[in-house]
Amino acid sequence: MTYDALLIVSFGGPESSADVLPFLRNVTRGRGIPEERLAEVAEHYYHFDGVSPINQWCRSLIQALQADFATHGVNLPIYWGNRNWPPMLVDAVQRMAGDGVQRALAFTTSAYGSYSSCRQYLEDLSAARAAVGSKAPAIDKIRHFFDHPGFIHPFADHLRQALDTVPASSAGSTRVLFTAHSIPVTMNDVSGPEGARYTDQVVEAAGLVMEAAGCDLPHDVVWQSRSGPPEAAWLEPDINDHIKRLAAEGVQSVVVSPVGFLSDHLEVLWDLDNEAKATATELGMTYHRAGTPGLDARVVTMIRELAAERTDGVAVKRLGKLPLWNPNDDGCCPARRPPAVGR
Known part of the structure; x- marks a missing residue:
């Protein structure tokens, strides 16, 4: 066209x-x-x-x-x-x-x-x-x-760089955390075709980054920046709650990759570099934040x-296996507005 x-x-x-x-x-x-x-x-x-x-x-x-x-x-x-x-x-x-x-x-x-x-x-x-x-x-x-090489590979490079800053003394007790913006559970349930919900996309991207980085540490997908009323169900676990849980399990260091963000949004600078870092520090854990692709x-x-x-109809470049679909179709990401303060 x-x-x-x-x-x-x-x-x-x-x-x-x-x-x-x-x-x-x-x-x-x-x-x-x-x-x-x-x-x-x-x-x-x-x-x-x-x-x-x-x-x-x-x-x-x-x-x-x-x-x-x-x-x-x-x-x-x-x-x-x-x-x-x-x-x-x-x-x-x-x-x-x-x-x-x-x-x-x-x-x-x-x-x-x-x-x-x-x-x-x-x-x-x-x-x-x-x-x-x-x-x-x-x-x-x-x-x-979310699964394009131009998105995944910069994240992988930044993850490797962040891992290099982990003290040798805690390298054996380090968890990689991938974060993305939380959304209401009801919105996630209708976000794409079968097998391609928002959570599925983020989980696949996280796995692709780990593979591209050659990292074999344990990793989790967590969520951040929830802004809805407490009575509404949003995606969990929240990154701060999860850091507390990991500390109780004896994890000494976390490396956080904000795979939900193409660049350093305010949610990255405040919710991660301030709030999540403070949570980890208060618990005696070392905190390392991997960069976003940026420019x-x-x-x-x-x-x-x-x-x-x-x-030009050039071949699609992608690393993932979830189904692709046309976002311009009427059935893409149905309207379930969140009662939230977005940033």
Whole structure:
């Protein structure tokens, strides 16, 4: 199929202290989240002067993609729109329409399939197109990429680097923990075709990273950043609870790989580098956090290759065995909105 643009779609994040509460109100609009809960979450941003790293990461990613596309003769102008903070998605679609774009590919910065990491992006794309009107381009979302080599191999390299920092005295009592954002259990149960739920995808990605890293230590998949009401069931175990359990079992060291995140989101910087690290330290454990892919050149190559699957019909590159499906199909990641404060 012919496409004439690539649209980068991300969550968005505040870039100053004054942005934080308006941003959180955008994220939670229509969910009835009390203002005091927003104020609690806002403190996490204020710890970093109100700046989320995600917008600057997107700017740098686009620059790298533009250079890569030019080198490889890919004639796709790149646009950028966020779900929750400028540059807003509707403004990006409006610019595309004004530039005469007819059909675009959308790369979303979430690798996995679930309502909040897939279908909600599709809903926002549809709403943006509706707001722009009849001149809005058609937009097709690129497939999930949690098992693409360009996603897995950077994680594996960072895991090996983190393992190298584990003291020799505790190397024999070390556990690798893979983390991803928790979601409501009901959302997980409908997140993909048979055998491809959100949890299945994260578990497969974790196993692929371990294999690529050549690591034979025991590992667990845990969850982080839960933000729903206590009466709702979310994916468990929470990373902090699991660290406490491991300490009681005599584990001396944990190496944490945030396999749910393509780059260092605020959830990585606060929930892992502050909260989870503090939990481990208080229990006398050593804590080591492996990096995210970030702007690794293999991520840039991956995005070009994912686009080429649609534009040129090139062979799919993947390391996993879960079924693939088209995220643009109506049955992908049905709408089960979480009663949550996303970040």
